[in-house]
Amino acid sequence: MSVHLPAAALLPTEHFDAAAVRNPADPATLDPRLAGPDNLHPNPAGYRAMADAVDLTALHGCA
Numbered sequence: 001m002s003v004h005l006p007a008a009a010l011l012p013t014e015h016f017d018a019a020a021v022r023n024p025a026d027p028a029t030l031d032p033r034l035a036g037p038d039n040l041h042p043n044p045a046g047y048r049a050m051a052d053a054v055d056l057t058a059l060h061g062c063a
Contacts, residue, residue, distance in 0.1 A: 020053035021046045 021034045021042050034046030
C-alpha cells in the first residue's frame with residue numbers, strides 16, 4: 001500500500017514560497033523583480049525562485 005501526501009506536507013514550512021519571493025522592502029508584497037503583471041502571482045523568475053527554495057534532499061524517499 002502506498003500513501004501519497006500533498007507536497008506541502010513534506011516541506012518544512014507552508015510559507016516557503018512567500019519567503020522566496022518576498023519584497024525585502026515591503027514583506028507583505030512580492031519582490032518587483034519576481035512579481036507577475038497582477039502583482040499577486042509570481043512571474044517565471046518568481047516561480048523559479050520558489051522552486052530553488054525547496055530542499056530536494058528533504059523529499060528523498062518520499063515518492
